[in-house]
Amino acid sequence: MAEAVSHKDGIGRQELLTIRRRFLGLHRERLRMIARELTPNQRAFVDLLPLLFHINHPTLPGFTGSDTPIGIPDYAPTQAVLRLARKLSRSFEYKKRARRRFFIQALYLMGSIGSIAHTSGSDFDIWLCHDPELDAAERDLLRRKAIKIEAWGKELNLEVHFFLMDVDAFRDGKLDALSHESSGTTQPHLLLEEFYRTGVLLAGRYPVWWLVPPEEEGDYTRYVRMLFHKRFVDPLDCLDFGSLQSIPVEEFIGAAHWQLFKGIESPYKTILKLLLTEAYARDYPTIRWLCQETKRAIYSGDFNLRQLDPYVLMYQRVEQYLQGRGEPERLELARRCLYFKSEQTLSQAPLRLREDWKREVLQTLAQGWGWGKGVLVNLDSRQSWKIDQVMDERNNLARELSYSYRLLTDFAREYASTETIDPEEISLLGRKLYTALEKRPGKIDSINPGITRNLYEERIALHYARTQGDQYAWFLYLGEVNEQAARVTSPLKTAACLSEVLAWCHLNRLINLNTIITLYPKGNPVRPDELFAILGTLNRIYPPHETTSVPMTRLKQPPYALSCTLFLNTGIDPMAHLAKLGKQLTTERSDPLSFGAAHSSLVETVEQLITTSWGETLVTCHQGTRGLLESLCHYLRMALQGEAMRSPPRATAHCFNSVRGGSTAKRVEKLFNDVLHCFSEAGSGLNSRYLQQIEDDFYLIHYQNEKFSYFPLAGEQEALDILAEPQRSFRPTIIDSLSLAVTPLPCIMRLNRAGAIQVCYLTHKGRTELYILDEHGALFHQQMQEADEHYLLVQQQRFLKGMLLLRSLSLPGNQPAHRYLLDAPEFYRLERNRDGDYVAEPRTPPRHRLPDSYMELRLISEGLDLNQAPHLLVCGDREFSSLEYGAGLYGAVAQHLLEQRIGHKAYPIYLTSLELSGIGSEEDASTIQLLKFKKRLEGRLNQALMKIRP
Incomplete structure (x- = not known):
């Protein structure tokens, strides 16, 4: 000594x-x-x-x-x-x-x-x-x-x-x-x-x-x-x-968070350290540090290496603490933690004959704990524990981690003092715990945090059955459990959709491609080939031997999507469903979202798997058109934030239960990725909108109040009305490539550019369709009798130039009026190519002026509300005042114009310019507002013309 x-x-x-x-x-x-x-x-x-x-x-x-x-x-x-x-x-x-x-x-x-x-x-x-x-x-x-x-x-x-x-x-x-x-x-x-x-x-x-x-x-x-x-x-x-x-007291909170963070990956080592932290907290503020016990032994000269083993000292202090609290179950867990951490197998003969001091120390401890041969055999077989025992142990570990954290949190509240820990770090650790320990619907929770290496089952049974809430769900049983046995057996897992059960099994390494899976009942909606197709997809997306840790930097921002996988119509063949309803299906209309003569959507269910930057895999189940759009908006919310904004993850879609399953999956996958691109930085950005047709209805997807949402539009006319609404700033609208394909709208909206006014027109069956995109992306539409292209271009150019001049003069002095004078309107003729798709051919208006016989029609007013202010309609040199003519103003102007025309032809009347002195804001003077005003005024004049024509 x-x-x-x-x-x-x-x-x-x-x-x-x-x-x-x-x-x-x-x-x-x-x-x-x-x-x-x-x-x-x-x-x-x-x-x-x-x-x-x-x-x-x-x-x-x-x-x-x-x-x-x-x-x-x-x-x-x-x-x-x-x-x-x-x-x-x-x-x-x-x-x-x-x-x-x-x-x-x-x-x-x-x-x-x-x-x-x-x-x-x-x-x-x-x-x-x-x-x-x-x-x-x-x-x-x-x-x-x-x-x-x-x-x-x-x-x-x-x-x-x-x-x-x-x-x-x-x-x-x-x-x-x-x-x-x-x-x-x-x-x-x-x-x-x-x-x-x-x-x-x-x-x-x-x-x-x-x-x-x-x-x-x-x-x-x-x-x-x-x-x-x-x-x-x-x-x-x-x-x-x-x-x-x-x-400081706050350090006990910090330690609890940190140990819990590490405990997700190494729970046995962590629980010992957490319990030691609890023991230290009990002694606060006069703490008996273990390192000081080591020092006393060294100073006394009475010590040996085994007595000063850091983990033995740690366990002994934890044992004293838990015995003092009267918590034998926690003490038993602490003993298991030390035993598993040492990786000794006392139930087996030692592999080496020479002295093994660690084995000797642990044997002495185990004898003192009263562990017999049966306990040791069970603990030493941990690597072959099956799922039920692993889940029990996982729940014990998670319960202990949470309980210890609460004890330390309560201790810190009791001894509150000045904060010394970075609150951001506490927040990061809290987020890590939230993702690892919290259970919530649709989240694939991890059941094997380092407890055992192999959980694979040779056989499992999946039952599709009605729940107590009168809904159908999938029930997972281990082994071969038929319908009769299932009545007296508790399922291991229950989920609303099949992909959630399979993802849970796959990510927890419970099954592999060799596992025998039996489906019940025999008449269940899912065929074996569809089941294994889903499993094969999960195997490709989440390779079974690939594990990734979550960098701490990702926890500094809200979770965003790293991947998105869609399984469509699991166990459902929409073609068979439609045939039973007696609806005629044709191949002329092949869009799976508006298919055949019935214009039916072939997407009945969507099972969505999203893996996030916080390491979570979340499964949500959706039904019908509304469900498809909800899953799309959920995907956009998760994909277009944080680091994902620069390179958002593409969605993949899969459908294995229909002759049109492949085309349906491709259509939905394209829709998700097209909409994603529309709102991404590489596309039009968050301020854009996306118009989509499903069946006979239209839906506008937009980003508003910091979230993605959609609202329905009842038909093509309401879609046009929405597109015509004035915008305060440039807001482009992208139209789905297969929606409104028989109209020129997708072609027109692709021309859309901030700050530009674009005029598009086409002539068909004696009618001219006029479309004008304003500088903020609003779309004006007007249908008229077939117009001569030369006069149409000259008229529109003259009116728009006058309108731009009006706007530049009417805006406040601090507005950049010069830009309205410099931005010339663009003109396009709409035509169909050989494939039947609309294309826009640029046109240049004629440079020569209108003939002298052309009768100009100008409006002079203080504003756009003609009911509130006197106004003049000037036809050439003739003025018609609302004060003089009152309600007969439009009839008088129409009569005069008809008399001035050669042959008194009653072709439509068009306004050539506006002179409005009372407009004082850019909103009042927006292009779409002025075009709508012009259209309403021309409508009144042409109604009057129709009444007096011979």
């Missing part, structure tokens, strides 16, 4: 050397224990680490340039290490150089490594302590070197994580940002305690904390200053990471 060190009469250099030797001896023993657990190549990795950060050599792993900061104080490689280096590089030669400055202060291994919980799959967490004076460029070089060494470790089957540590910044509370491997500012004191308890010095300076006696911990800062001031300790020999004197 070593002699205890006394501090009653002060401290001397010899006592300090004794304590330092004991700590270094403990660390050397841990390194030897670590080496015994590693392969020869992995041991070489650990042995070479200090050398790789002591020198820069182009042929050794991690080289990023000769300017990378290097050099570890008091380090000199052994001949064994140099031989290892020469094995990696035959050209390597070590040249000892005198250094003025060492940029790498120390290297530490920390965590479970070297403890009873260290296994072949344990991570290597390494604190790389560097000179605080390094600039940003030097730190970047050092970080790149560390990343390259991590990659080399991966080649040796080691998961290595370097943490660049500025010790001065750490002591002052300035920590790295939260990441998948770094707890950020959430738990600096608890992280420091774990470092003091588990850290193993590889090379460089030791922590000065070693030399602060346990009874002086409460006065840590003063004591360290005394050691430096009296020169008992050289500051260049050690590092000061700080003390554990005071820990």
